[in-house]
Amino acid sequence: MFIATSLKEQMARAQDDHLRVLIVGAGVAGLGLAQALRAAGRQPVLVERAADHADSGYTLALMPLVDPLIRRIGVQAAYHARSERFHRYVLHGRHGQVLREYAVDSLLECEGNYRGIARGELLQALATDGAPVSYATTLTALRQTPDAVHATLRSDGATVEAEFDAVILADGLHSSSRALLLAPEQVSEYDSGWGGWMVWMDSDAAHADRGDEIWGKDFFVGVYPVKGRAGVFIGGHRDDTRAGLPAFVSHARAQLRQLDPWLERALDAVAASDAPPYYWKLVDGRSNTWAQGRVALLGDAAAGFLPTAGIGAGMAMESAGVLAWRLLAASRATVAAALADYERAQRPRVEAAQDNSRSLARFMCRRSALVAWLRDGLARMVSLKAALGPIRKLLDTMPE
Ligand SMILES: Cc1cc2nc3c(=O)[nH]c(=O)nc-3n(C[C@H](O)[C@H](O)[C@H](O)COP(=O)(O)OP(=O)(O)OC[C@H]3O[C@@H](n4cnc5c(N)ncnc54)[C@H](O)[C@@H]3O)c2cc1C
Numbered sequence: 001m002f003i004a005t006s007l008k009e010q011m012a013r014a015q016d017d018h019l020r021v022l023i024v025g026a027g028v029a030g031l032g033l034a035q036a037l038r039a040a041g042r043q044p045v046l047v048e049r050a051a052d053h054a055d056s057g058y059t060l061a062l063m064p065l066v067d068p069l070i071r072r073i074g075v076q077a078a079y080h081a082r083s084e085r086f087h088r089y090v091l092h093g094r095h096g097q098v099l100r101e102y103a104v105d106s107l108l109e110c111e112g113n114y115r116g117i118a119r120g121e122l123l124q125a126l127a128t129d130g131a132p133v134s135y136a137t138t139l140t141a142l143r144q145t146p147d148a149v150h151a152t153l154r155s156d157g158a159t160v161e162a163e164f165d166a167v168i169l170a171d172g173l174h175s176s177s178r179a180l181l182l183a184p185e186q187v188s189e190y191d192s193g194w195g196g197w198m199v200w201m202d203s204d205a206a207h208a209d210r211g212d213e214i215w216g217k218d219f220f221v222g223v224y225p226v227k228g229r230a231g232v233f234i235g236g237h238r239d240d241t242r243a244g245l246p247a248f249v250s251h252a253r254a255q256l257r258q259l260d261p262w263l264e265r266a267l268d269a270v271a272a273s274d275a276p277p278y279y280w281k282l283v284d285g286r287s288n289t290w291a292q293g294r295v296a297l298l299g300d301a302a303a304g305f306l307p308t309a310g311i312g313a314g315m316a317m318e319s320a321g322v323l324a325w326r327l328l329a330a331s332r333a334t335v336a337a338a339l340a341d342y343e344r345a346q347r348p349r350v351e352a353a354q355d356n357s358r359s360l361a362r363f364m365c366r367r368s369a370l371v372a373w374l375r376d377g378l379a380r381m382v383s384l385k386a387a388l389g390p391i392r393k394l395l396d397t398m399p400e
Pocket residue numbers: 024025026027028029030047048049050058059060061062063137138139170171172173174175176177198280298299300301304305306307309310311312313314315316
């Protein structure tokens with residue numbers, strides 16, 4: 001449960017803490033870090049720009065990379081209750097025809113631990129034991145001295161000055177607080193040129209553990225299971241999606257000659273969505289430095305992911321766990337070294353995962369009949385086990 005708490009109250013609690021930590025952004029990574037510290041008796045200050053956590057967001061497929069953090073916070077039961085096993089993965093070709101079906105969690109050797117969950121449900125699961133958050137709050141200035149970080153925050157329309165031992169910037173892919181730490185040239189991005197929309201549809205028992213993807217000539221459709229529902233993503237090149245959602249669905253439908261009823265239902269759900277859903281631009285971001293003195297970046301603010309490999313939240317939560325461990329072991333005097341050590345441990349892993357999601361984007365986000373034809377043939381020949389190699393490597397070398 002989220003507990004809306006004034007900044008003043010959170011700061012008062014943090015004053016006597018072993019380390020006074022400010023976390024900016026109560027998303028998957030920032031909230032995960034805050035709850036891991038709180039589970040160990042610490043009192044970090046957690047602030048969030050939004051007014052609440054009411055939005056259920058989009059679907060997330062989560063690999064076991066998240067399990068150590070979930071265990072550390074002690075919310076395994078809530079996480080399992082709010083998520084769904086993602087067991088079957090059905091890959092469809094450019095006309096909707098089934099190319100292959102896999103037991104994807106078996107391929108990842110994590111039966112039952114590859115799970116689909118709505119982002120909002122994940123945040124609620126992480127907050128099970130109570131999560132104080134100061135909403136409508138942003139960081140506007142930072143100044144470091146050898147002994148502390150002086151932060152200026154804007155909270156509920158008032159300006160607040162405060163001193164911390166460490167500040168963690170976890171405000172997502174379009175982080176605005178990152179500009180307080182890094183110069184613009186220290187952040188690069190990869191733009192796939194594509195974008196798309198996600199809508200929800202009701203699920204049923206027959207499809208509860210099944211995800212589908214159609215890799216079309218110039219479009220992509222993904223249907224992913226979460227508890228009681230499925231998230232449907234449809235996207236394409238931004239030149240084509242500019243015509244709007246209904247026109248783009250018709251464009252995709254015209255190419256689909258062998259569509260099974262489940263995917264028909266998914267496209268009907270998309271076409272029937274009344275309010276136009278949020279449009280996601282498929283762009284990522286990479287910061288060339290994660291830690292500077294007593295301030296560090298976490299999650300998408302450090303390395304933001306394209307959704308193509310379905311691994312951004314997994315890496316963000318893994319990093320939150322690793323950072324929590326470093327912060328719990330640090331003192332006020334050693335915190336800068338602990339943050340540098342966190343960057344050393346996580347950045348290579350996260351960038352390897354990001355490289356993998358970029359390679360997949362280059363393979364998926366194409367507008368070519370020839371490439372789509374070749375891809376359909378390749379998909380029949382190349383085993384998914386081989387294609388998942390880089391991800392399996394990350395799972396095999398997960399930090400303790
Ligand atoms: C459509 C889509 C599908 C995806 N699918 C998957 C998937 O299947 N599997 C997977 O592992 N990953 C997936 N990802 C990636 C994943 O969502 C991100 O990598 C993950 O959410 C990163 O977590 P984060 O906490 O860094 O950022 P976020 O979860 O975005 O949280 C950032 C938080 O900071 C807040 N904030 C923003 N600005 C400020 C500010 N100035 N001050 C204070 N607070 C601020 C935001 O409101 C938000 O609450 C997907 C992403 C998208 C867009």
